[in-house]
Amino acid sequence: MSIRDSAPILEGLADAIVAADESGRIIYANPAAAALLGWSQLEMLGMPLSGLMPPRMQALHEAGFRRYQQTHRSRIMGRPVRVPARRRDGVELDVELTLSSVREDGQEIILASLRDLRERVELERQIVAQQRLAAQSAVLSIFVGAETVEGAASGALRALGENLGWSLGTFWLLRDGRLRWVASWHAPGFEATTFEALSRESSFAPGEGLPGYAWQARKPVWIADMKSEASFPRARVAAAAGLHAAFAFPFLVGGEVAGVVDFFQQLPLPVDEDLLASVATMGGQIGQCVERIEAQARLREAVLAAEAARAEAQASQRRANFLSEAGAALASSLDLRETLRRVAALAVPAIADWCTVAALDPEGTLQRVAVAHADPENRALAEEYEARFPPGRHRAGSFPGVLNEGKSVLQPVVTDEDLRAAAQSDDHLRVLRGLGCASCVMVPMRIRGQAVGVISLMRGPAAPSFGEPDLRMAEELARRAELAVDNARLFGEAQRERSAMRLLAEASALLSSSLEVEVGLQRLAQLLVPRFADFCTVEIIEDGELQPVIVGHADPAQADALRQLLLRHPRDPQGSSSVARVLRSGKSELHPSVADPLLEQGASAPAHLEELRALGLQSALVVPLAGIDRTAGALSLGWAESGRRFGPGDLELMEEVGRRAGVAVENARLYRATQQSVRLRDEFLSIASHELKTPLTSLQLQVSLLGRNLAKAPLPPERLEAKVATIEHQVQRLGKLVDSLLDVSRAAAGPLQLETSDVDLAQLVQEVASGFDAALAAAGCRLLLTLEEGVVGRWDRMRLAQVITNFISNAIKYGAGAPIEVTAAARGDRAVLTVRDHGIGIAPRDQRRLFQRFARAVSPEHYSGLGLGLWIVRVLVEAMGGTVAVESQPGAGATFAVELPLVSKFADADLRR
Amino acid sequence: MLISGGNLPSMDGSSPCDHLVLVVDDDADIRESLSDVLTDEGYQVVTAVDGRDALVKLRGPGVAPCVILLDLMMPVMSGVEFYAEKQSDPKLSSIPVVIVSADGNVRLKASSLGGEYIAKPVRIEQVLDAVQRHCA
Structure with a gap:
């Protein structure tokens, strides 16, 4: 058709x-x-x-x-x-x-x-418009109900994307000067993992990339195809992901861009002004919502801040109260331990769940002084902690650092790992966990740059963690504690000083409280116990012998037991005991801790060692009693039952006590010696005067008789002769006595001047003996001579005669009626002369002193005599290079022996036979 | 009147002879000198060398002196010991004692030994005075 x-x-x-x-x-x-x-x-x-x-x-x-x-x-x-x-x-x-x-x-x-298509287009437009309105309202409702922008972002993107039918959207917020990723959304079924990942990591400055473009433009922008935007950082990846068209719109808060939303579509699209207008509106709405959200957030923050400020103010007040209480508590006691215990007790539970305080004791060892725990159930655990885990052995963790470097440590969170690292053993860890250590503050206490201790505060997991304000407060506490510690120490030192001064004053008073120094020493020993020792002994050296011991103990029975112990086992001054060493060296010995080896040094036998162990000696101190140029004795102090220990401070104090005791002993000795000396001299003088007066008596009588007879009638010649002879005899006696006295003063003045010659000993003895014929007969003493011939030496004849005379006359005096034996012989390079009598003998005690000046071994009541004889003998014999000695038993006579050198000291060669 | 030492009058010990003096001294020269002084004045003198010797002589026959001249410092038995012995013997306790001593504290010592003393060296007058007070 x-x-x-x-x-x-x-x-x-x-x-x-x-x-x-x-x-x-x-x-x-x-x-x-x-x-x-x-x-x-x-x-x-x-x-x-x-x-x-x-x-x-x-x-x-x-x-x-x-x-x-x-x-x-x-x-x-x-x-x-x-x-x-x-x-x-x-x-x-x-x-x-x-x-x-x-x-x-x-x-x-x-x-x-x-x-x-107009209708359709119109419909379409209406649909689109509705969609856009729906998108707007969806976005709005999401933002209206949102508390945070981030929270709303995802939902908003989804609302936008679903309603607008776009494939992928991103939400950006301006933070720190750049637009940063907040959220992403993509349509279900559309995958763009790479692009989303890139977006997540991206951030944009104004003008940079799509978001930056919108930021700079301050209004919505459109990209028809990302492929052609080479300058955009994400362009390539976007294109690779199949994303082409894009738009982005900013939202403003307070007139400034606060964020940007961008969307991508899977195909290129020309600019859609309507859409842009729509998103511009949305942008405005979002901006308002964000403003509201931010305002609300600020309000919330302000409320929270106000809350926090109030809480902080309260906490601050609590801290200030605590510090004030702590300061008062610390200042109220001078007892160091007590003070630090109070610190711990105050800290808990006011600012910590449990607290430990460790301090250096005077010996420099770190001791845990106090542990307090808020939970009474944990008391046992806390005590275990205190007893078993000394702070010095912390392996790791902050403790050693705090102590050595003096830096505080705040560990807001303490993990189990931290505990494990710090624990010395599993047991220690168990205790730490049991006590609850989730947050911790440790502050050092320092005095004049030296660490003296650490205060540790711990909170359990249930309590808020420690923060900076807590650290500062703990440091403040530490400052106050340092002050208290310093005060306590200084006070303690002052106390000790005063105590020491008092002791020394009391000691000096006691030492001079009696004329008998032993009494003073006993009082001193009693003074020292139990304040300064559990027991105390004083041993004095007199004439090379350790005198009976002076013992002090608060319990007299214990003192007695110790005294008996020491008497049973006399101390050997040359031995290896601590006391013997001190006596020899004059240097103190401090044994802060006594162990078996020390006891063994002083034990003379296993049984003795057992007895020493039984004393329970824990700590010992031995100081010398310092004399003028010798150690006069030793003062020993011991801690036993009270478990205390001696330290260097004690040593100093007791050395001073020892010095004073030494002075007292020396003074007593010198006094005795002086007294003795004076007494002997007085005795000597009285005897001398008696001796002189004896011949004077006869002399005086005879002369007076002569005088009377002259007046009355002449005496027959024989009587006259007899009287004259008597007078002469007395004069001779007097002369000899005066010579003796002169000898004494000469010998005292200096060495004798000898006149040596060759002397035949046997011959000299016979000569001297013959002069004693009459006296021997009168005393009924037979003289027996055993004289070796030819014992010739180079000696002072007159002085040697004096020596022999002295011996024989003593023998006659003290051994009357018994034989006297004199021998002379040569033995090696010595000549030996002995004179033996069978008289009253000499006690061993007196034998030691026999050859000393003014020494007399007989009572002046019975025997006259100056007591110079043997001293003079000694002086003479020693001047000739010889020695004199005596052997005797009381009642069994005495043998005096003189040894003289045969070879002359003066190197006369042809003397020896 | 000079009577040489020799025939002592026979005594029964009950009454002191007013001519007899006992001289006790360990020094031979002093014994001799005192004897000379006393015999010159006509006294008879018995001497002893120490306290024990003196007691023996006193307890022997015919010695009842009118006074004892007593030295203090003698061996075997001192003057003080002799005096105590003498005082505890009723037969001897009444014989007066004159201490003759060179001791510096003779006065003090003599006070518990009868209180009479002469300090050596003695003068003849002191000796004769002391003896004459107790003897004829």
Whole structure:
């Protein structure tokens, strides 16, 4: 059927139909077409098809039409396409164009069917508009209900994406000067993992990338195809992910861009102004919501801050109260331990769940002084901790650092691993865990740059962690504690000083409280116990012997037991006991801790050692009693039952006591010696005067008699002769006595001047003996001489005669009625002379003193004599290079022996026989 | 009146002879000198060398001196020991004693030994005075 034939049908169609010939001119247009396009049917006849199009489409149409003419192929033939058409009045409208071709009468006719899309477009627009409104309201409701922007972001992206039908969206917030990723959304089924991952890591500055573009523009922006935006950092990845069109819009808070939302579509799209307007609105709404959210957040923060400030103020107040209480508590006691215990007790539970305080004791050892725990159930555990795990042995962890470097440590969170590292053993770990250590503060106490201790505060897992304010407060506490510690120490030192001064004053008073130094020493020993020792002994050296021991103990029974022990086992001054060493060296010995080896040194036998062990000696101190140029004795102090120990401070004090005791002993000795000396001298003087007066008596009487007889009548010559002889005899006696006295003073003044010559000993003895004939007879003593011949030495004849005379006259005096034996012999290079009597003898005690000046071994009541004789003998014999000795038993006589050198000291060669 | 030593009057020991003096001294020269002085004045003299000797002589027959001149410092038995012995013997206790001593404290010592003393060196007058007070 031809077009003409179908014209009536075509005339009635609602769709616009336009037919054109091969050249593209319109040959027919139905009324619908005319109505649609605004031309009359007639007017359209002969118009080119391009006349129905907007000018910009004409070139495309021309090209397509030409191609069709040439090739009979068309891209758009047969399928509906949406194109803009132009009405007569120039208004453009979207139509759906379907092209087809028919042949008629050998000619090709092109049929174009045009469907007005305006309604559809309008519908579409309405739909889109509704979608956009829905998107807006969805986004708005999400943001309205949101507490944080981040929380709303994902939901908003989904609302936008689903409602707008776009494939992928990203939410950016401005933070730290850049737009940073907050959330991503992609349409279900669309995968863009790489792109999303890249976005997550990206951040943009103004003008950088798509978000930066929107930021800089401060309004929504459109990208038709990301592929062509080479400068965008994500462009390549976007394109690779199949993302082409994109838009981004900012939202403002307080007039400034606070964030950007961008969306991507899977195909390139021309700019959609409407969409842009819509998202601009959304941007505005989001901005307001964000502003509200931020305001709310700020309000919440402000409330929280106010809360926190209030809590902090309360905490601060608590801390200040605590510090004030602590300060008062610390200042109220001078007892160091007590003070630090209070610190610990105060800290718990006010600022910590448990607290330990460790301090250096005077010996420099770190001691745990106090442990306090808030939970009474944990008391036992806390005490175990205190007793068993001394702080000095912390293996690792902060403790050693705090102590040595003096730096505080705040460990807000203490993990089990930390505990394990710090624990010295499994047990220690168990205790630490049991006590609950989840947060910890440790502060050192320092005095004048020296660490003196550590305060450790611990909180359990249930309590809030320690923070900076707690650390500062702990440091404040430590400052106060340091002050208290210093005060306590200084006080303690002052106390000790005073105590020491008092002791020394008391000691001096006691030492001089009696004329007998032993009494003073006993009182001193009692003074020292039990304050300064559990027991105390004083041993004095007198004439090379250790005198009976002075013992002090608070319990008299114990003192006695010790005294007995020491008497049973007399100390050997040359032995290896501590006391013996001190006596020899004059240097003190301090044994802070006494162990078996020390006891063994002082033990003379296993039984003795057992007895020493039984004393329970823990600590000992031995100081010398210092005399003028010798050690006069030793003062020993011991701690036993009270378990205390001596330290260097004690040593100093007791050395001073020892010095004073030594002075007292020396003074007593010197006094005794002086007294003795004076007594002997007085005795000597009285005897001397007695001796002198004896011959004077006879002399005086005889002379007086002579005088009387002269007056009365002359005496017969024989009587006169007798009297004169008596007078001469007395004068000689006097002379000898005076010589003796002179000898004494000469000998005292200096060494004797000897006049040596060759002396035959036997011959000299006989000479001296013969002068004693009368006296021997009168005393009834027989003299027996055993004299070796030829014993010749180079000696002072007169002095040696004096020696022999002395011995013989003593023998007569003390051994009257018994024989006297004198021997002289040579023995090796010595000449030996002995004089033996069988008289009253000499006690061993007196033998020692016999050859001393003024020494007398007999009572002055019975025996006259100056007591110089043997001393003079000694002086003379020693001057001749010899020795004198005595052997005697009381009642069994005495043997005096003199040894003289045969070879002269003065190197006279031809003496020996 | 000179009476040479020799025949002593026979005594029964109950009454002292007013001519007899006992001289006790360990020094021979002093014994001799005192004897000379006393015999020159007509006394009879008995001497003893120490306290024990003196007691023996006193307890012997015919020795009842009117006074004893007693030295203090003597061996075997001193003057003090002798005096104590003498005082405890009723037969001897009444015989007066004059201490003759060179001891520096003779006065003090003599006070418990009868109280009479002469300090050596003695003068003849002192000796004769002392003897005459107790003897005829």
